[in-house]
Amino acid sequence: MTEALEKSLLEDLQCPVCDSYMCPPIRQCQKGHSICDHCFPKLKVCPKCRSPKSQARSFALEAIHSKLKIPCRYAIAGCNFVSLGEHIRNHECFCKLAPKSCPFRNYDDCHWKDITSKLKSHLMKKHSSNFYQKEKQRFLSQNFRNITNYHYIYVVIHAHKDFFRLTWDIDEITGDYEQFKCFYE
Template sequence: MECTSENSLISKFECPVCFKYMIPPIRLCLSGHSYCSSCFDKLKNCALCRANKSPYRCIVLEQIHATLSFPCKYYDQGCVFRGKGDVMTDHQEYCDFSPALCPLRFNECEWRGSKSEILDHCRNLHPDNLFFENKQKLKVTNFYNIMNRNYFILFYIFDTVFRCTWDLIEDSGTVRFAVYVLNKPSKLRQYSFKITVFDTQTNMEVITLMGPCYYLKDDNLKFLGKKYLSSNHDYFKGFCDNNGDLNYAITIINNIRNERKEQEDFDDLFQ
């Protein structure tokens, strides 16, 4: 009975234009009809009574909204999650059933699907750009001439998707590196990465760069502000082979797991 009453109340939150559940801010016309903010901004007048739009919000509905558990807006696509207020807003932003573009679309891939389908898509269409180990040795062909070239690869480890990006800023000769986390941010999950360059003659490590893996909320961005590592292009050239190829490796480190392992090793000393 309680669930039926709540469902009946939730139905009152359907926007009369898009029929999606309204979330704060909930907007009004001067006659009191309510709309979701997105539809309200597109209207010239109230779609139900033609009254002018009000500059005020429906505070009472917003207060009631905070007490109810709503289904995810992707329930038609199969999501069964229900939650209140900020919990639902946070869930929908990273919902597995939410629409997604290929995270390697900068390589001219036009795929569209849901977030839950990304890995299968990349396995099928981008197998050379997807890795499942936390360390991967790679090669950049013709590193001498990388002007206007971007590199994007994915790692799927620790149940997390990482996108590795690097490019060259032609004017300054600066090579930029970054590894970003594409999953939902978590205080309990913190990662870092290491870029290692190898001398092609001796196979010895000659350059090591390390940095944190920042969470990338908007994956339309290639780089997040100035949150990347950088070095000089000419410096790297000295470690290329006779063909101008550069051998390097990317390692992704689970910092929380390492700290836990260190604690376990410390505890073992006293057992």
């Protein structure tokens, strides 16, 4: 396939709403305009012709997608990964530059979501008392707030260029720490 042809086929794969490359399942309106699977559930009618959405998928476009070299959808955040369409979804699920939710979302009811390069400054600003950045850090119970009022303790550590969330459940009666869990963010 020539580079020019590949480029023009890629343009045909751009979603009319968000401009990213549509990947399977590629959705359609009742007249046949294609829409990406991220935008499709958020729309009431087709953005091009205002006709209703359909249940049909565009299998022809999906087949073309699988044979083209597609850039990662987080290229705007700095990802240089390019791969055949059939493999790109798998990369995007684990792409380090994909927007992430705040690791404290379930604890502090924080709705922050943005690219990873901004996570550190968010944690420093909003969660400084539960955020540790030192490569070597001892976790003593004095490090934490008065634990008797809490059912669990949670911290996020930034080490080796990655983020890890650690939680300890606390036994309400004895005050003992139980079930230590570590999540890679």
